[in-house]
Amino acid sequence: MNDEPTPGSPTSESLAFRAALLVGLLVLLFAASAAYLLYARGVFEPSQRLVLLSDDAEGVTVGMDLTFAGFPIGRVRGIELSADGTTRIIIDVPRKDARWLRESSVFTLTRGLVGNTNLRAFSGVLSDPPLPEGAERRVLVGDATAEIPRLVSETRDLIRNLTQLTSADSALAATLGNVQSASEKIKGPRGALGVLFGNDADAQKLVVTLDRTNALLARIDGLAAKADQQVFGAEGLMPEARATIVQLNAALLEARESLKKIDAILVDAQAIAGNARAASNDLSALRAEIDANLRKVSGMIDEVNRRWPFAKPAEIKLP
Amino acid sequence: MTDVYGRVIDTCAHPMIAPMTSLASTWGALSDLGRSALDWFAGWGRIILFSAKLLVLAFSPSSYRGPNLAALARHLVKDTAPILLWFTLLTSIISLVIIHIVVVTSVSYGLSRFALEMVVRVLVLELIPLTAAMFVALRCALPNAAEIAVLRGRGVFDGTSANRAEPLQREILPRVVSGTFSVLLLAAVSCVVAAALAYVWVHGFTAGGIASYTRTFGRVFSPALSLIFTLKTLGLSLAVGLIPIASVLYDRPNPRLRASAELRGLVRLFFMILLIEIASLVGNYV
Numbered sequence: 001m002n003d004e005p006t007p008g009s010p011t012s013e014s015l016a017f018r019a020a021l022l023v024g025l026l027v028l029l030f031a032a033s034a035a036y037l038l039y040a041r042g043v044f045e046p047s048q049r050l051v052l053l054s055d056d057a058e059g060v061t062v063g064m065d066l067t068f069a070g071f072p073i074g075r076v077r078g079i080e081l082s083a084d085g086t087t088r089i090i091i092d093v094p095r096k097d098a099r100w101l102r103e104s105s106v107f108t109l110t111r112g113l114v115g116n117t118n119l120r121a122f123s124g125v126l127s128d129p130p131l132p133e134g135a136e137r138r139v140l141v142g143d144a145t146a147e148i149p150r151l152v153s154e155t156r157d158l159i160r161n162l163t164q165l166t167s168a169d170s171a172l173a174a175t176l177g178n179v180q181s182a183s184e185k186i187k188g189p190r191g192a193l194g195v196l197f198g199n200d201a202d203a204q205k206l207v208v209t210l211d212r213t214n215a216l217l218a219r220i221d222g223l224a225a226k227a228d229q230q231v232f233g234a235e236g237l238m239p240e241a242r243a244t245i246v247q248l249n250a251a252l253l254e255a256r257e258s259l260k261k262i263d264a265i266l267v268d269a270q271a272i273a274g275n276a277r278a279a280s281n282d283l284s285a286l287r288a289e290i291d292a293n294l295r296k297v298s299g300m301i302d303e304v305n306r307r308w309p310f311a312k313p314a315e316i317k318l319p
Numbered sequence: 320m321t322d323v324y325g326r327v328i329d330t331c332a333h334p335m336i337a338p339m340t341s342l343a344s345t346w347g348a349l350s351d352l353g354r355s356a357l358d359w360f361a362g363w364g365r366i367i368l369f370s371a372k373l374l375v376l377a378f379s380p381s382s383y384r385g386p387n388l389a390a391l392a393r394h395l396v397k398d399t400a401p402i403l404l405w406f407t408l409l410t411s412i413i414s415l416v417i418i419h420i421v422v423v424t425s426v427s428y429g430l431s432r433f434a435l436e437m438v439v440r441v442l443v444l445e446l447i448p449l450t451a452a453m454f455v456a457l458r459c460a461l462p463n464a465a466e467i468a469v470l471r472g473r474g475v476f477d478g479t480s481a482n483r484a485e486p487l488q489r490e491i492l493p494r495v496v497s498g499t500f501s502v503l504l505l506a507a508v509s510c511v512v513a514a515a516l517a518y519v520w521v522h523g524f525t526a527g528g529i530a531s532y533t534r535t536f537g538r539v540f541s542p543a544l545s546l547i548f549t550l551k552t553l554g555l556s557l558a559v560g561l562i563p564i565a566s567v568l569y570d571r572p573n574p575r576l577r578a579s580a581e582l583r584g585l586v587r588l589f590f591m592i593l594l595i596e597i598a599s600l601v602g603n604y605v
Contacts, residue, residue, distance in 0.1 A: 012389045019392035022399055022504060029507040037545060040537030063538045072534055 042075060047092040050074065050131065052107050052119070052139040057087035059117030060109065066091050066119045073097035073121065089119070089139065102128035110142040365569040366587070370561045373487065373495055382488045390489055394497035398459040399504055406454055406505050407512055413450075414442050414513040418520045435535045438517045443510045444539075444548055444603070449596060451506040452555040456563065456588055459501055463494040464563035464581050471568060491564060498560035506552055544603055551599040558591040 038044065050066075057079050066074035074093035082088050093101060105123040112118070119139070131137075165172045185195045193203040231237045376382050383391065418438050425434035467490070470476065476486055514536075522528030540548070566584030 012392070015389070015392045015396050018400060019395040022395055022403075022500070026500065026504045026507060029504075029511060033507070033511070036533075037536065037540050040533045040540065041542075042537065063541050065534070065538070072531075075537075 042092065042094065046095045047074075048095060048098050048131075048133045049077075050091045050093050050101070051134065051136040052089040052091060052109075053082075053136060054087050054089060054109060054139045054141060055085075056141060057089055057109075059111050060087075060089055060119070061117075064117070064119065066093070066107075066121060068097075068100045068121045068123070073100055074119075076119070088136075091119075099130060100126075101131040102126060103131060104128045105131060105137070107137055107139045108142055109139045362566070362569070362587075366562060366565040369565040369569055370557070373492060373561065376487055376492050377496060382492055387488045387493070391493040391496060394463075394493040395500055398455075398463070398494075398497040399501040402454070402458055402501070403505065403508065406451070407508055410447060410450060410509040411512055411516060414447075414509075414516050415520070417442060417446070418513075418517050422521060435517060435521055435532065436539055438521075439514065439536065439539050442513045442517070444544070447509045447513055448502075448506045448548075448552045448555055449592070451509060452502050452559050452592055455498060455501045455505060455556075456559045456585070456592075460498045460559050460563045460588070461581055461585060463498060464567045464584055467491065467494065467564050468567040468580055476568065491568070495560040495564055498564075499556040502556035502559050503552065506556075547599055547602040551595055554595045555592060558588060558595065562588045562591055 054060075060076060060079055062076050062078060064076050065072035066076070074091045074097065076089055077092045078090040080088045080090070100123055101121060102123045102125060104125050105121050108118075108120045108122070110118050110120065164170055167173070182195050186192050188194060190200055190203050193206060194200060197203045197206065229236065381387070421438050421441065422431070422434045425431050425437065470490060475490065518528065518532050522532065563581065563584040566587050567580040
């Protein structure tokens, strides 16, 4: 309690130095904490403003994050109510993260079951133009708790249907009863056929039909054996057909020879026809000469007649 | 049956005059209660006046010259240096336990993303400043108040000298400043250590989580909350530095009370800490 330094106690310089160290430590801690908090609040980071419009901003708090693909890229700076009753959520997006927001970006506000609210951004086309400074976008609100009444209603319907299905007079119970009787019938002497036809008489008919079909098949086997003998046997249809074909080949050879002879005759006839055509041409020249000679003879006779004394004048009397 | 002083009253000894005795004792009890309330308010008034006087002296440059500065340095080192390491170790161990409990509980309920925020709120905002204030109050402020009580008993502050600034600057102000400083330094160091421990516990020895951790810190420390936190820590430190010493210095001796002036100062201090905590919680969460 005495402020005077006692022997063995630290000197005043040493005390002053240690006190200065402590004060310096406190000042350093305060300054570092303040700087870190300002950095954490994004004071030193250039940012651009984004305004999200919503009908209901319940759950949105100042300082909450705007996330893109799970990474926080922005922070809510303020929430205000506009003149038309729309809430304006003002968000600061750091410039370095603003590249994830495009003109076509979609913003959602989802509320979880335990009260947590999330603001998310989705950018489908990253090649679109970047979002401008101060852009205003409508936010899509998805409320998980809003689905609860519908979910409860559907669950109630489902339980009601299940109750109806499992009741004693339900169709399912009747079907199961039928299945049980069918399985008992299957285990009976008629087996599955009795289940398929519903009565023993029809099942018996099917068995008889099968027996008769087997007998018919046996007879068809015999017929096939006989037909084989008739067709492919030693004196069957096929050997005779083969001999007939040989004979036909020979006849065809003879016909081919006859046709060759006919071809030669036709060649001769063609030559004769050519000679006759040439003779016809000579006859035409001869006829022309005869015609000329006859005209000369006729002229000569006319000259004789004119010179002849008893010649009559040549006149023509018209009727 | 006992009266307000705890004395046993024999109601069967004088049945005929018992009603009159009971009425007189009730009146006396009410009178004592009113006097006690007045004393209580008067004590707080004196403490507030004394605190204002000391704050004025604390902002006066003459308080930090010559022997006053040496006394201040001595008290700063004596009150803070021996407990700094131990208190930091103690709060680190307690912080690790609380961090583990909060993180494991959050993970088990699928709320792991809120774990760090909860750790920061519980430790840095609430527990560590309060623990530092209580620790310094018990370790430094009460011994300082006892020393002042002894000095007062010797008559250092009697007569005209009690009104002069010199004894206040040399004997009282260094103790008040050292108590206040000690709370601030212990709280600051422990908060930083607890924040670092929380990061290492959740993310491990990697720098990959610094960005998200910084973001969480920024989200928790909104401007309003930062202001309330600063005011609360400052209020706690001033209360720890001022109230015990002011209480022993200005409390009138009261023969009816069995508690000493130091103990009454401690009660006053706890009452003020409680008020500050309630005001802080109301400001933060209401």
